[in-house]
Amino acid sequence: MGGGKKKGETLRLFAALDIPEKVRERIAEAVSRNAGLLPQARWVRKENLHLTLKFIGEYPEEKLGGLEEIMEAKALNGEPFTVALKGCGGFPSPGKARVIWLGMGKGEKEAASLAAELDSGLSKVGVGRETRPFRGHLTLARLRNPLDCSPCLASLEEDLAGLEDMDFMISEITLYRSFLRPGGPHYVPLRRFGLGRECGARD
Ligand code: 2AM
Helix, strand or coil: CCCCCCCCEEEEEEEEECCCCCHHHHHHHHHHHHHCCCCEEECCHHHHHHHEEEEEEEHHHHHHHHHHHHHHHHHHHCCEEEEEEEEEEEECCCCHHEEEEEEEECCHHHHHHHHHHHHHHHHHHCCCCCCCCCEEEEEEEEEEEEEEEEEHHHHHHHHHHCCCCCCCCECCCEEEEEECCCCCCEEEEEEEECCCCCEEEEE
């Protein structure tokens, strides 16, 4: 953790829920079997798979302490919950998708409530409010141009049918720094905040 911060710079940040390694592996296997159905897509690398709660965007490094305080308080107010990933879809629609995603069969209500708390809390330290309703999802791939992804979605969904049974506990929120690189984004965890308990670890 740490993310190589320098004084006076802005950091591209987001808050997310991490998923266990065995779930990532299961998803990555299905993606490798199905990616050929959609060669135009940029598939998210295994280590980058996450559930976004709040995209913060560029944020001044010197104000990071205040932002972390709010995240800590919101996490402390929450409690651990179970998540199960289920179903595939496309944003804005499967027929004209720019994003391919995995949905939440369990835990979406809790994730939505955390996202709303972060959205209102972080607005007090200069973070823009979310205008769209929260849709709990894990992005699998992005497309530069909208495309009919229905056949790929059907195949992925069949391949990932057992994923719902691999449910897992979420016990913390992670603050990530994102580095946009030509080969794809690189995400660095800056700090984790325990849900309902104090455990914010930092380098
Ligand atoms: P997504 O999963 O819906 O693509 C890091 O970029 C994370 O922040 C991504 O997972 C992305 O969500 C989310 N995010 C939300 N709004 C964003 C924006 N305007 N630009 C980049 N990422 C955004």
